[in-house]
Amino acid sequence: MTLGTLKSALPPALLLAALVALGVAGWRLHELRQERAVIQALAENHDVQPADDASGAVLFARAHYLLIRNRIDEAQGFSGRIAERGGPELAARFHYDVGNARVRRALAAMDASKIDQAIPEVRLAKDAYREALHADAELWDARYNLDVAMRLVRDFPELESGEEEEVKAQPKKLWTDLPGLPRGLP
Amino acid sequence: MTGAAAAQVRGAETFGPRPFGVLLGDVFTLKTYVDVDAGFQLDPSSLPKVGPVSYSLDLRRIDVTDGAAPNGGVRYQITAEYQTFYSALETKEETVPPFTLAFADGGGKRAEVQAGRWSYLTSPLRPIASVSGEQQYGLRPDAEPHAISLRRAQILTGLAGGATLFALALLAWSRAWPPFHRRPARPFATAARAVRKAAGAGEAGWRAAALALHRAFDAAAGKRLFGDDVAAFLKTRPAFARHEAAIAAFFDASRRAFFGEGANAAAALPPEQLTRLARDLAQAERAT
Incomplete structure (x- = not known):
């Protein structure tokens, strides 16, 4: 290829490349606009389903919508995809x-004096918070x-002596310090 | 640790960050150095597994690198990243439990050493009594979804649009399209347009087209160009040399049309050939 042919072929090639870039950028902008609309x-309380290939931000918005309505099990389904895409x-x-949704549920159960329903919720809330801190x-x-959840329902691992297997093998004994302060402490 | 093992494994030291003021959720990295005699190798299966170490302590990551030790042996550096979930009620000493490392040489001799123990002081995040005016079980609010920012995509689209306009202008300039159609360096592009319009329109059209092409040759050569000068002209403008035969045919036909005995010029060089020549020359001109 001579310099001459290059000189004559460069402008159309440049135009083609620029048009492709424009198309890609425009499409991406369009997609982002749609996601923003969802x-x-x-946020305005419309029950909108995200698309199957929605981005992490949209899935998180949907999960948040479900969680503040106490639909925790539905929201849990988004867990993997949010981590993957977001x-x-x-x-x-x-x-x-x-975790927050579970603690809210637990507090509501406590208000209704259903302690045995509240305790597993708090346990799950703790797991969720740990998961969050892991990430x-x-x-x-x-x-x-x-920290709040830990004090709400404190589980007592057997006095740790470095023997982790013992800890895992024994069922966790739980006690709740509700209502009021933990006893025996200043 | 036996006496023999002590001779093969020297010094297992663990270094950590500041051992106080550790809060729930903190991540800290411990570095353990173990020197072993030459020939001994760390058994990777003796390393602790990633995951919960104890009720309130997770091992997040563990990496091993080896290098030369001063005494000709091998120095292993074990980097372990822990995260504590201990919810302290008061400042309290906590311990990272040690792990046992096994080393083996080719001959089946094994040596073990305990390493990785580290003690630190954890502090509570909150007082035991509720903060004045605060609900005892008041949670921090939910993490709200953010609106997506379009700024980046908008800037990229704008840049791509600008690049498209620029490329379009470059193309128009290169091919002498409007508004660059009067570009002096592109006489053949102008002529090609005139030829395409006029060439088919009978005898008069053919003559107008031929004249337009002649003017282009004149402009390209910088002087009146006659049939005899074509060879010299092509030497100075080698880009057109490819079309030498067609150019010669054009000059021949033109001479007969304008100076001949009224012969039918269009018969010597049909309008389609004239149009093609003009187009080819315009293309060749862009490559100069």
Whole structure:
């Protein structure tokens, strides 16, 4: 290929490349606009289903919509896809919201004096908060709420002596310090 | 540890970050160095597994690298990343349990060493009594979904649009399309347009088209170009040399049409051939 043919072929090639780039960028912008509209609609209490290939942010918005309506089991279905498409930070926020929803459920059960329903919810909330901190240790709200949940229902591992198998083998004994403060402490 | 093992495994030391002020959720990294005699190798299956170590402590990651030790042996560096979930009620000492590392040489001799123990002080996040004015079981609020930012995509689309306009302008300039159709360096592009319009329109059209092409040759050569000068002209503009035969045919036909005895010029060089020549020359001109 001579310099001459290059000179004459370059402008159309450049135009083609620019048109392709424009098409890709325009399509991406269009997609983002649609995703933003879905998030907006969910925030305005419209029951919108995200598309199958929706991004992590949209799935998280949908999960949040379900969680604040106490539909935890439905929201749990998004767990894997949020982590996969949204990265650890979004996964941490999702698990944190799951934990909050579970604690809210537990507190409602306690208000209704159904302690035996509240305890497993708090256990699951703790797992969710730990999951959140696993994904993003900088999510300080998860640390705080995990601390709250830990004191809500404190499980007592057998006095740890480094024998982890013992701890795992024995069923966890639970006690709740509700209502009021933990006894025997200042 | 037996006496023999002590001779084969020297010094297993563990270093950690500051051992106080550790809060629930904190991640810390412990580095353990073990020196072993030459010939001994770490048994990877003796490393602790990633996952919960105890009720409130998780092992997140463990990496092993080896290098040369001062005494000719091997120095293993074991980097372990832990995360604590201990909800302290008061400041309290906690311990990372040690793990047992096994080393083996080719001859079936084994040596074991305990390493990785580390103690630290954990502190509570909250007081035991509720903070004044705060609900005892008040949670931090939910993490709200963020609106997606379009800024990046908009900038990219704008840039691509600008690049498209620029490429379009470059193409128009290269082919002498409007608004660059009067470009002096593209006489054949202008002529090709005139030829395409006029060539088919009978005898007068053919003459107009031929004249337009002549003007283009004149402009390209910088002087009046006659049939005899074509060879010299093609030497200075080698891009057109490919079309030498067609150019010669054109000059021949033109001479007969304008200076001949009224012969039918269009018969010597049909309008389609004239149009094709003009187009080819315009294309060749872009490559110069």
